[in-house]
Amino acid sequence: MKFLLLPPNFPRAAAQRGFTQVEMFVSLAVLSILTAAMAVGAITIQRSFQASQSYTQKEADQMRLLDYLAVDLRNALTVQTDNATGTIQLALPDYYQTDGTPREPHIVHGMAYYGDPSQPVHVSYSRQNGMLVRQEGSKTTAVAKDVQDFNVAFRDEGQVIEVSVSFVPTFQNSGGGNRPGTTTICRTLLRNKRQS
Numbered sequence: 001m002k003f004l005l006l007p008p009n010f011p012r013a014a015a016q017r018g019f020t021q022v023e024m025f026v027s028l029a030v031l032s033i034l035t036a037a038m039a040v041g042a043i044t045i046q047r048s049f050q051a052s053q054s055y056t057q058k059e060a061d062q063m064r065l066l067d068y069l070a071v072d073l074r075n076a077l078t079v080q081t082d083n084a085t086g087t088i089q090l091a092l093p094d095y096y097q098t099d100g101t102p103r104e105p106h107i108v109h110g111m112a113y114y115g116d117p118s119q120p121v122h123v124s125y126s127r128q129n130g131m132l133v134r135q136e137g138s139k140t141t142a143v144a145k146d147v148q149d150f151n152v153a154f155r156d157e158g159q160v161i162e163v164s165v166s167f168v169p170t171f172q173n174s175g176g177g178n179r180p181g182t183t184t185i186c187r188t189l190l191r192n193k194r195q196s
Helices: 021-075
Strands: 078-082 087-092 106-108 111-113 121-128 131-136 139-145 151-156 160-167 182-189
Touching (some): 021 131, 021 160
Antiparallel strands (some): 106 111, 151 160
């Protein structure tokens, strides 16, 4: 057994003394402020991460939609656009047989024809149930999801179709008012339209 030996002039009250109430309240206040700051920082980082993730997803959907449209527009025989509903309807050559093998083109007066020119493949892009879909016959492909805030506009310049896709990022604007959207524009030459 060990004993603690204190010098004779050491005050016994000092050995048993703890924090005073004032010191406890000050340390509790400092700890509360630090905890609140950490909580606000964590919430801010989480919201920023979610907004960045949403922005990246929408930007990827935007680019995917433009890629799909550019491929179809390059091959289109006819194009009909409707800016009021944000839809586009295309007639494409029938490049593939029913089993999926490519058709051989028929060259007539220097022009290439695939399948029966009087029966092209009809493709449309429209908004359905919060998605932008590509419809080819009975086959529907979801090109972009969660596109309630997407605005798709077309400008038909005869030989060229300009497609613009814009959306408003979900980042909060402390100033209020209208925020500018993120817009991407794609201009596509209608190659087959030159032949007609």
